[in-house]
Amino acid sequence: xxxxxxxxELFESGHRACGGxxxxxxxxxxxxxxxxxxxxxxxxxCMEVFSTPYPETAWKVPWIHSLFENAAAxxxxxxxxxxxxxxxxxxxxxxxxxxxxxIGVLCISGAFERGHDITYICYDNEAYMNxxxxxxxxxxxxxxxxxxxxxxxxTGNQRxxxxxxxxLAAHGAPYVATASISYPQDFMKKVEKALNTPGPCYxxxxxxCCTGWGFEAGETLNIGKLAIETGMWVNxxxxxxxxxxxxxxxxxxxxxxxxxxxxFRHLFKPQRRDAEIAKIQAIADRNAEKYGIDIKKKx
Amino acid sequence: xxxxTEGSHAVAEIAKFCRPxxxxxxxxTPQTHIVEALADMVANxxxxxxxxxxxxxxxxxxxxxxxxxxxxRVYSATTSQGLALMFEVCFNVAGMRQPIxxxxxxxxxxxxxxxxxxxxxxxxxxxxxxxxxxxEDNQEATDLHMIAYKVAExxxxxxxxxxxxxxxxxxxTYEPVDxxxxxxxxxxxxxxxxxxxxxxxxxxxxxxxxxxxYYMEFRYELERAMQRSIDVIKRAxxxxxxxxxxxxxxxxxxxRLDDAEIAFIAMGSICGTVKDAIDEMRDAGKKVxxxxxxxxxxxxxxxxxxxxxxxxxxxxxDKNISLGSGGAVGTEVKAMLAGSGITVxxxxxxxxxxxxxxxxIAAIVDLADKGVGDMFYGxxxxxL
Numbered sequence: 092x093x094x095x096x097x098x099x100e101l102f103e104s105g106h107r108a109c110g111g112x113x114x115x116x117x118x119x120x121x122x123x124x125x126x127x128x129x130x131x132x133x134x135x136x137c138m139e140v141f142s143t144p145y146p147e148t149a150w151k152v153p154w155i156h157s158l159f160e161n162a163a164a165x166x167x168x169x170x171x172x173x174x175x176x177x178x179x180x181x182x183x184x185x186x187x188x189x190x191x192x193x194i195g196v197l198c199i200s201g202a203f204e205r206g207h208d209i210t211y212i213c214y215d216n217e218a219y220m221n222x223x224x225x226x227x228x229x230x231x232x233x234x235x236x237x238x239x240x241x242x243x244x245x246t247g248n249q250r251x252x253x254x255x256x257x258x259l260a261a262h263g264a265p266y267v268a269t270a271s272i273s274y275p276q277d278f279m280k281k282v283e284k285a286l287n288t289p290g291p292c293y294x295x296x297x298x299x300c301c302t303g304w305g306f307e308a309g310e311t312l313n314i315g316k317l318a319i320e321t322g323m324w325v326n327x328x329x330x331x332x333x334x335x336x337x338x339x340x341x342x343x344x345x346x347x348x349x350x351x352x353x354x355f356r357h358l359f360k361p362q363r364r365d366a367e368i369a370k371i372q373a374i375a376d377r378n379a380e381k382y383g384i385d386i387k388k389k390x
Numbered sequence: 391x392x393x394x395t396e397g398s399h400a401v402a403e404i405a406k407f408c409r410p411x412x413x414x415x416x417x418x419t420p421q422t423h424i425v426e427a428l429a430d431m432v433a434n435x436x437x438x439x440x441x442x443x444x445x446x447x448x449x450x451x452x453x454x455x456x457x458x459x460x461x462x463r464v465y466s467a468t469t470s471q472g473l474a475l476m477f478e479v480c481f482n483v484a485g486m487r488q489p490i491x492x493x494x495x496x497x498x499x500x501x502x503x504x505x506x507x508x509x510x511x512x513x514x515x516x517x518x519x520x521x522x523x524x525x526e527d528n529q530e531a532t533d534l535h536m537i538a539y540k541v542a543e544x545x546x547x548x549x550x551x552x553x554x555x556x557x558x559x560x561x562x563t564y565e566p567v568d569x570x571x572x573x574x575x576x577x578x579x580x581x582x583x584x585x586x587x588x589x590x591x592x593x594x595x596x597x598x599x600x601x602x603x604y605y606m607e608f609r610y611e612l613e614r615a616m617q618r619s620i621d622v623i624k625r626a627x628x629x630x631x632x633x634x635x636x637x638x639x640x641x642x643x644x645x646r647l648d649d650a651e652i653a654f655i656a657m658g659s660i661c662g663t664v665k666d667a668i669d670e671m672r673d674a675g676k677k678v679x680x681x682x683x684x685x686x687x688x689x690x691x692x693x694x695x696x697x698x699x700x701x702x703x704x705x706x707x708d709k710n711i712s713l714g715s716g717g718a719v720g721t722e723v724k725a726m727l728a729g730s731g732i733t734v735x736x737x738x739x740x741x742x743x744x745x746x747x748x749x750x751i752a753a754i755v756d757l758a759d760k761g762v763g764d765m766f767y768g769x770x771x772x773x774l
Contacts, residue, residue: 128590132456133597145604148595153588155459156597157452157482164449168412168456168464169588171440175411175462180590198452201445 101127106149108141111308113298113315114214116272118142118149118185121212121296124282127152129181130173132166134190135159137221137300138214153180160194162186163202166209174208181286184211188229189219191295192253203262203291210285210292213255216300224303228253231323232374233367234354236303241357246367251374259293260332266292267329272299273315274338277326284328297324305353314351321348322375325382337382345372392568397528397560398423400567401467401493401553404532406437407575408491408539410465411582412457414442414450418472419505420557421495425467447472451479451492458488459596461587463539466490469557470497473511477518483550484519484612486597487585489542490550491535496658496709497557498742506743507557509658509709513686513718519612521551521619522687524657528565530638530684531555533630536570536579537638540626545585547619549612556659558743570634578633616688623685641690643682644697646672650679652758653698655723656707657683660739660746664707667751678755683719691726703733705758709740716764735763744768 101122108115114137122129133139133156142149143156157165162184170182186195191213202209218236219225226239230248235241239248260267266288270278278296285292299314301307306314318324319338323345326338346368349355358364358371379385395403402424405413413432415425431437440457444450447468454464468476473494483490494512498504512522523538525531531553538551555561570578586594600608620641627638645665647653654664661682671678681697683690698704704727708717715721720736727734735758740746746768754767 127593130460130588130590140599143595143598145598145600148598150595151593153590153593154595155456155588156595156599157455157486158478161448161452161455161479164444164452165456165459167442167444167449168414168453168458169460170456171412171414171442171453172457172460172462172464175440176460180588197446198449201449204445205442 101151103149103151106142107144109302109308111301111311113272113300113311114138114187114216115141116311117214117296117298120272120275120278121185121282122152124279125152125181125183125286128179129183130155130169132162132169132182132184134162134186134195136187136190138185138187140221159190161198162190163195163198163209163211167202167205167207170207170209182209184209186211186213188213188215188217189227192228192255199259200262203259203264206290208289208291210282210294212282213293213295214298215295216298216303218303220300220303229255233358233371235357236354246357246364247354256293256295256329260329264293265290265331268293269295269297269324269326271297271315271319271324271326273312273319274326277338281328303354305356306351310351314348317343317348317351321345322379322384323348325378325384327382334382337384339384339386341386342379342384345375391571392566394564395528395567395569396423396562396564397531397555398562399427400528400532400569401535401555402427402431403569404535405465405493406431407570407572408465408535408579409463410439411462412440412442412454412464413466414444414453414457414464415466416444416447416450416468416472418447418469420497420561421467421469421472421493423561424493424495447475448479451476451483454490455479455483455486455488458490459486459588461584461589463582464490465492467493467495469495470499470511473515474499477515480515480518480520485608487548488550489548491538491542492550492552493535494552494554495557495561496554504742507559508741508743509554510711512552512554513710515552516687516718519549519616520687521549521685523551523553523685524683525553525555525560526659526661526682528555528560528563528567529636531560532567532569533634533636533638536575537623537626537630539579541619541622543582544622547615547622548585549615549619554658559659574633578630620688638684640693641685642693642697643684645680645682647679647681647697647701649677650701651677652703652705652755653701654678654680654705654707655683655719656680657686657719658709660707660709663746663748664751667748670748671752671755676755686719689722694723695726698727698732701732703735703758705754705763706734706736708736708738711738711741733761735761737763737765737767739767
């Protein structure tokens with residue numbers, strides 16, 4: 092891991108993220124892992140906007156933003172160019188979930204199929220936050236967003252979260268991992284591993300958004316931790332399509348995660364919707380079953 | 391060396407000689423022969439480049455943008471629907487001042503689907519900040535690629551460039567082309583020196599967003615670069631003439647305009663037909679000439695005004711239509727000559743590959759003589 096003097100981060104302070112911003116922490120951690128010899132390709136989105144209002148930039152590594160949906164294609168070109176020039180920089184995409192799960196899928200699929208040596212990091216805050224909290228393919232079931240609002244005849248987003256890691260693993264990606272900003276060492280290790288694995292690698296890092304999810308700014312890391320502890324988010328690694336490592340937990344009920352966020356408030360007020368909470372618990376149970384995250388009691 | 395070659399192969403050959411380090415392209419008719427030829431060159435170690443077989447035109451130009459930003463000379467080619475899919479990236483490439491050169495094998499836009507030639511595709515990108523060159527024949531298509539790279543990469547310009555040549559009419563036609571050697575191209579076109587590049591040793595941020603405090607200045611700088619490019623094009627054209635003997639030092643080529651009463655304005659392969667028709671009409675005593683626009687962006691207002699100074703009527707041949715307004719070139723010429731006393735008549739022709747022959751050119755002169763214009767020419771009224 093690259094070493095840095097405290098206060099001299101490659102992701103500089105003074106940017107314009109909200110206090111308690113999960114993605115800002117993700118950017119800081121990942122640059123701690125990459126060190127200086129990296130080129131970052133950004134998609135349009137929150138992170139791009141809060142970190143690079145011309146003429147200011149928070150990025151102390153080379154950074155480029157082109158459009159919302161083309162980061163993987165831009166990165167493909169950069170990687171090809173570096174290869175031709177015999178240069179050693181690592182190429183990373185750092186994109187939000189909307190850019191990754193929805194509008195950028197074509198470019199990502201192409202880049203991964205072609206096998207470019209890039210690391211694609213999706214900071215997943217589970218909705219279009221930059222434009223005002225609209226649902227994306229990464230938005231979890233029943234989350235209320237501005238385009239999937241809970242209402243008299245809706246309990247919020249009616250579709251489960253798209254399984255993007257599986258989609259990219261199916262492309263033959265040698266390394267696919269999920270991570271959480273609440274487990275910084277684990278995230279940084281995964282970034283390092285991806286950078287040192289030849290070929291296209293994917294890391295999806297859970298990055299809670301206090302503004303979009305509705306919790307106090309000081310709670311960001313706790314919320315991320317609760318996602319893991321309830322099975323609403325699973326930290327795992329996949330190597331050549333096989334799950335090789337999973338973060339195991341003593342699982343808590345999903346209610347502990349849901350009840351602390353305004354995006355799920357309609358499940359508890361004005362009246363409790365047990366049936367809906369049970370459906371979300373079933374999603375967590377399936378996650379637990381699929382990845383084997385539960386720490387079993389010794390018989 | 392003079393060779394009989396297909397237009398697409400001539401363009402692929404000259405693209406190779408321009409030494410792109412990265413080629414990213416997606417196949418589309420009638421551009422395919424170019425990208426197939428380049429793939430073949432890479433496969434046979436004749437072209438030392440990374441060839442990215444992208445999954446769409448959108449990604450083709452996006453990959454070119456990334457490669458250019460990282461400091462490589464890049465090449466791509468497309469047409470029609472492919473160019474339409476690149477629309478968003480085109481504006482982005484220009485705004486980010488990446489001097490990418492792309493061949494546009496001009497083709498119409500659907501619906502209805504048509505693979506045949508007109509110039510609606512590149513014309514529709516006229517406001518995107520790309521230089522636009524139009525070739526009359528395959529020699530000019532070949533030569534303009536060298537000039538396009540030289541102009542685009544000039545640090546006084548730093549704008550991307552389309553080299554447009556008509557689909558099928560040129561791309562699939564065999565013509566004699568004087569193909570320069572690698573040494574000759576190297577002597578004309580120096581290695582790419584990026585103004586900025588992504589480099590860990592000197593990190594910069596590219597493609598940042600601009601608030602209303604800055605955005606307008608970026609656009610103003612783009613327009614200034616367009617205006618500066620006029621002199622750079624003339625200089626690059628003159629240098630080309632000196633080395634190769636073919637003169638592209640003007641943005642507008644005048645043909646038998648000196649004492650002309652009626653002047654055509656046209657772009658691309660149709661200019662050959664117009665020149666032949668003019669020769670015949672001249673033999674018959676008709677004073678007609680042609681102002682061929684080689685550089686549509688930047689628009690050659692000054693040269694064109696000068697070239698048309700003596701004429702009484704201008705007939706603009708537009709292989710496009712700005713629906714609800716008229717032909718794109720005609721509209722600009724009318725604005726340019728407003729108050730000059732010159733009558734400007736616009737003719738929408740050859741859309742979707744409708745053939746135009748010498749007798750059509752003569753017929754348009756007859757219409758222009760009567761002051762009849764601003765119309766579609768060559769419509770099959772029986773199917774309307």
